[in-house]
Amino acid sequence: MKAALLQLTSGDDPAANISDVGARFDEAVRLGAGFILTPEVTNCLSTSRTRQKEVLRPEAEDETLAALREKAKTARVWCLIGSIALKTDDADGRFANRSFLIAPDGSIAARYDKIHMFNVQVSETEVYRESDGYRPGETAVMAETPFGTIGLTVCYDIRFPHLYRQLAQEGAQILTVPSAFSAVTGAAHWETLLRARAIETGSYVLAPAQTGTHPATRGKQRQTYGHSMAIGPWGDILADAGEEPGVICIDLDMKDVEEARRRIPSLRQANRFDDPE
Numbered sequence: 662m663k664a665a666l667l668q669l670t671s672g673d674d675p676a677a678n679i680s681d682v683g684a685r686f687d688e689a690v691r692l693g694a695g696f697i698l699t700p701e702v703t704n705c706l707s708t709s710r711t712r713q714k715e716v717l718r719p720e721a722e723d724e725t726l727a728a729l730r731e732k733a734k735t736a737r738v739w740c741l742i743g744s745i746a747l748k749t750d751d752a753d754g755r756f757a758n759r760s761f762l763i764a765p766d767g768s769i770a771a772r773y774d775k776i777h778m779f780n781v782q783v784s785e786t787e788v789y790r791e792s793d794g795y796r797p798g799e800t801a802v803m804a805e806t807p808f809g810t811i812g813l814t815v816c817y818d819i820r821f822p823h824l825y826r827q828l829a830q831e832g833a834q835i836l837t838v839p840s841a842f843s844a845v846t847g848a849a850h851w852e853t854l855l856r857a858r859a860i861e862t863g864s865y866v867l868a869p870a871q872t873g874t875h876p877a878t879r880g881k882q883r884q885t886y887g888h889s890m891a892i893g894p895w896g897d898i899l900a901d902a903g904e905e906p907g908v909i910c911i912d913l914d915m916k917d918v919e920e921a922r923r924r925i926p927s928l929r930q931a932n933r934f935d936d937p938e
């Protein structure tokens with residue numbers, strides 16, 4: 662199975678983002694991809710709560726979701742929409758940061774709400790409080806496909822290794838980590854975190870990412886790190902998209918997952934530290 666990771670510079674105008682991701686999606690189909698993955702907040706990357714309230718929609722009304730379902734159906738491909746920011750019925754008015762797996766008939770095969778919120782002071786001037794705007798998810802999600810079992814995660818989840826170990830122990834072979842990583846932490850940690858999760862779990866790690874300076878009609882512009890990456894189950898970097906928007910492709914073969922886990926069986930060995938008694 663050929664997988665394509667789309668690297669985007671989404672702004673805060675969902676209509677513009679749909680035409681951008683649509684063009685990259687078509688390019689991936691032309692390249693022969695049967696599984697196409699998009700980054701976190703494919704529909705709207707914004708630093709303004711006011712803007713988000715104006716343009717975000719509930720799941721049933723979201724046009725990015727509808728457009729990508731239609732495109733997956735027309736091309737008969739699988740699609741992991743890294744995430745869509747959505748309105749919810751949350752009492753505090755918080756949004757969901759939700760990842761979707763779309764099947765080749767256009768149906769929604771799985772949904773996952775990002776569990777770990779990016780509440781971090783990256784530097785003196787760069788502070789994130791994701792849980793102010795988003796309601797965190799509470800459950801891990803896996804989905805079977807004909808080319809492998811997928812464990813769905815998003816961005817900051819990458820820093821919580823127990824989630825990945827649990828997904829892999831329960832059968833996931835491909836771990837998806839769509840992201841909008843900050844430029845500062847990306848340079849320091851991104852590649853190492855992705856490769857570590859692949860090595861620890863003997864799994865593919867597919868991380869389509871946002872890149873560059875994101876256009877904003879309201880609020881501050883944000884910078885993201887780019888370097889969308891596909892890591893093999895032995896920890897090797899199979900592809901790196903660099904800093905420009907674009908498409909990278911790799912071949913997925915679950916025999917490589919089996920082989921990595923045969924050589925290093927740590928996934929099957931006990932967590933001896935869980936219970937020191």
Ligand SMILES: O=C(O)CNC(=O)[C@H](CS)NC(=O)CCC(=O)C(=O)O
Binds near residue numbers: 702706843846
């Ligand atoms: O804000 C939105 O609309 C969508 N959410 C994101 O972009 C999130 C929260 S700001 N980004 C991350 O989790 C980056 C993590 C990161 O950079 C790290 O772990 O170092």
